[in-house]
Amino acid sequence: MPKLRPVDARQPDAAAIAEALAVLRGGGLVIVPTETVYGLAADDRNPVALEKLFEAKGRPQDKPIALLAAGVAELERHGAQLPPAARRLADKFWPGPLTLVLKAPAGWLGFRIPDHPVMLALLRAWGGVLAVTSANRSGEPPATTAAAALAALEPFVALALDAGPAAGGVPSTVVKVDGERVEILRAGALAEEEIKRWSGA
Numbered sequence: 001m002p003k004l005r006p007v008d009a010r011q012p013d014a015a016a017i018a019e020a021l022a023v024l025r026g027g028g029l030v031i032v033p034t035e036t037v038y039g040l041a042a043d044d045r046n047p048v049a050l051e052k053l054f055e056a057k058g059r060p061q062d063k064p065i066a067l068l069a070a071g072v073a074e075l076e077r078h079g080a081q082l083p084p085a086a087r088r089l090a091d092k093f094w095p096g097p098l099t100l101v102l103k104a105p106a107g108w109l110g111f112r113i114p115d116h117p118v119m120l121a122l123l124r125a126w127g128g129v130l131a132v133t134s135a136n137r138s139g140e141p142p143a144t145t146a147a148a149a150l151a152a153l154e155p156f157v158a159l160a161l162d163a164g165p166a167a168g169g170v171p172s173t174v175v176k177v178d179g180e181r182v183e184i185l186r187a188g189a190l191a192e193e194e195i196k197r198w199s200g201a
Contacts, residue, residue, distance in 0.1 A: 004146060009033065009163035012118045016161060017125050023158045024126065029053060031135050031149045031160035032122060035115045036097045036168040036189055037142035038149040039068075040157070041122075044131035053131060056156035058138045065131040066099050066110035066172075070123035075113075078129055079105040085199045086177040092198040095120065097168060097189035101176035112172055118163045134171055144169045175199075 007016040020030045024041065027049040032041045040056060042049040044067055054061055069075050072082070072090060080102045082090060089098060095115035101108050111129075114120065123130060134142045135149035143149035146162035173188035175195055182199040184192055 003158070004150060004160045004162050007033075007118055007161045007163050010117055012121045012161075012163075016118075017121050020122055020159055020161060021125055024049075024130070026158075027052070028158035029056060029153075029156055031146055031153065031157055032132065033116055033118050033146070033161060033163035033166060034068075034132075034168075035166065036170060036172050037144055037166050038135040038146060039119075039132040040135040040149070040153060041068075041130045041132045044129055050131060052156060053133065056153050057133055057136075059133070064107075064109060065133045066112055066174075067129040068112050068114055068119065068123060068132045069129045070120055071113060074123075074129055075102075075111050078109075078111075080109065080111055083177060083179050085180050085182050089175065089177070089182075089195065089199050093190060097170070097172040099172045099174045099186075099188075101174060101185060103178070108176065110174060116163075118161060122161075142169075142171055 027046050030041045032039045042053040094113040099110045099112040101110045136143050136152050144166040146160045150160045170189045173190040174186035176183045
């Protein structure tokens with residue numbers, strides 16, 4: 001049975017983070033809090049874990065999963081290219097509800113630096129990026145509580161970190177940056193006008 005683990009939203013305890021790390025390193029899936037909605041996390045380097053993530057979502061394998069990181073350095077180590085327009089958006093909105101789709105060695109990938117103490121603590125402890133998608137079945141509304149996320153995905157999940165209701169409730173805005181060309185792929189928490197203003201598009 002999956003475990004619902006309460007965690008302080010502002011000051012997550014090391015034991016909760018260590019528990020989540022152990023699940024992720026073992027190829028399991030963890031429900032995680034972010035400032036937008038609850039997410040479902042997996043080790044992006046583990047093919048079995050990624051397959052489980054796609055199965056849990058009911059998501060087509062050709063639809064990439066966003067990668068969350070604690071800082072820009074982790075993105076650059078992953079090979080992400082941040083042209084000036086992307087750098088301007090990152091400087092303004094990260095950490096926060098912006099997913100940037102950037103060119104990387106593996107193709108176009110979505111990256112985000114979340115603005116949630118629990119998620120950031122987990123990412124820092126992990127030491128790299130995690131594959132994270134919204135914790136709901138594809139086509140269903142996003143989950144704003146750990147309990148709702150667990151109800152939707154329970155058979156696939158080993159652990160759910162419960163930091164209380166998600167403050168935002170709206171998924172991140174997804175923006176593709178190709179050189180100076182900026183394209184909003186999914187409307188979300190950030191307004192289109194703000195994206196255009198700060199990207200210089």
